Amino acid sequence: MNWFREILSVAISGLTARKIRTLLIMLGPVLGAAGIVAAVGLNESAKGDVRQTLEKLGTNLIVASADGTFSGGEAPTLPEDAVERASNVSTVDRVAGITEIGSLTVVPSEGGRDFFRTIPVPVLTSDQNLLEVLDARMLHGRFINGADENNYFRSAVIGQDLASDYQYLPGEVRTIDVNGETYGVVGVLENVDLVPKLDTAVIIPKSSAEEDFDIEQKPTTLYVRAIEGRVDSTADALPIAINLGGNEGVTVAVPSDLLEAQGAVDTTLRNILFLMGGLALLVGGVGIANVMSISVIQRSGEIGIRRALGHTKMTIAMQFVLEALFVGVLGGMAGVLTGIGVIYLVSSVLGWIATLNVPLFLVAGGMALIVSVIAGLYPAWKAARLEPLETLRLG
């Protein structure tokens, strides 16, 4: 016990006696560990906002669309009672359908017709529960309601991006021109991350659409929320339930899958970054071996006198290994902290969500420690082999 306490204190005093050199030796593990933590951490932080969106949106939304078979060449639609059929699937929680109306021109006002003609704007009707199914919210105003449908009101809800394009001011009384008919904007729909096409769309009541544009009320797309954990089986069942004759003609997609893929950390990139950090650590290790070897030469007098005082080769070697161990522990810790600092700094500048991976800290710190100790072995061996007679210059 005394032996260990003494050798620890000798190693520490060896390091503290030459602070600048110790700091220089420590740079290796600091930069290596910081490199690993920062590189991998930043890669994860860059995806953090996507993952946060996913958490907010949920991963149980399924989109079922017609792919053309039902309508025989015209705009592809689903059967008229598709919503009801989909609701019959036991793992379906809620369903809303929309009908996209093609070939309509939308401009913000009659006077703006020439200027805005080139911008295509999808016009659609939807079930009144669309917001509930999509977990979407109104930015201003209200959604299409029963009064609009029953009274053939020419009301319109527009997407947030379209409102921005049309320079719509919150609360302002505005109208838009849909194929020559004037509709009053009753609300602006906040952007829907999972269904981005709604962000630039105009949603009008089914009754008005039928009267003004003579369209069939067959849905083109269904938005389905499945019971949590039953997304895949629901997605499999939906085409059969909707088609009733087979699964042709209905395409299902889970939009969160795409987001999930975007949000997933690219493992190849992550491995490359990890490898680069490891490489930095390796270079740091070579630096440690180098500086410590020079240090052994500079301290040969001290080593010689210690040997003359009866310290064995083993204790001399242990002294240097312990010095390397301290460098590794302190350097690794400082490196991890530096890496965390870099993650927070870069994330705050770029608006990312700083993601901290605690197991990675342990790996990076541990690697710094191991590399340092291995790098210290050669100088330790060299120190132990120094002959006191040569270093003390007798006579």
Place this chain on the structure above:
Amino acid sequence: MNNSGLQQYSPVDSRKTQLFQLRDVYRIYGEEPVAVHALDGVSLDIHAGDFMAIIGPSGSGKSTLLGLLGCLDLPSRGSIKVAETEITDLDDGARSKLRGDSIGFVFQQFHLIPHLTALGNVSTALLYRDLTKNEIQKRSMSALSMVGLAERHDHRPIEMSGGEQQRVAIARALVTDPLMILADEPTGALDTKTAKIVLDIFRNLHSENRAIVLVTHDLEIAEKMDRVVSMRDGKIIADDLRSERTDALEDRFWESGSGSKLE
């Protein structure tokens, strides 16, 4: 008394405790035909209470002898016993322990560890002996007191004069209570006045239980020692007590062209 032809390898009273025994020791560097015979069949006994100098010109083998006496080196041939233990049979660990327990070193260049205080330097000699921190501190302070430096215990070597540094080195040699203090040109880096102080300390440390061995060029210092071993060409040419000496030490090396100091 010359050791040639006699079975006695010390001029001192043979009833005294024998601490070191060298028999027919050779130290040869390199291989024949270019081998250098630094020590050429040296036999020597050192007893408790010896206060002796080893003198000789450069290349006479005295530094080699010092290395062997200090268990810092092993002979090419021959036997070296320290308190009955044959050092050539020991591994590094055992030899280091024997060295730490039996021998205290004092060097011309002091060889203090620069980042340690006087107390730290003295304490270094007591490390790895399973002593408590308090014991180490107490014994180190006591050794510093013996050389009159207790009040300077927290000073670093750079803050001390050459004489004070050498006294710290002596305290370090002394703190383990060794059988022999082996000093290599201990006054070589000091002025005359300081050298005298250091020599007086050695004289005071000299006791019936301990041998003090000085390796020196300086014949004036050697003249003050009780026993003088004279070396030339790797051999001991004379080993005598001051009381029995009939010739002047200087004359032994006159052929080498040296004056009062051997070069």
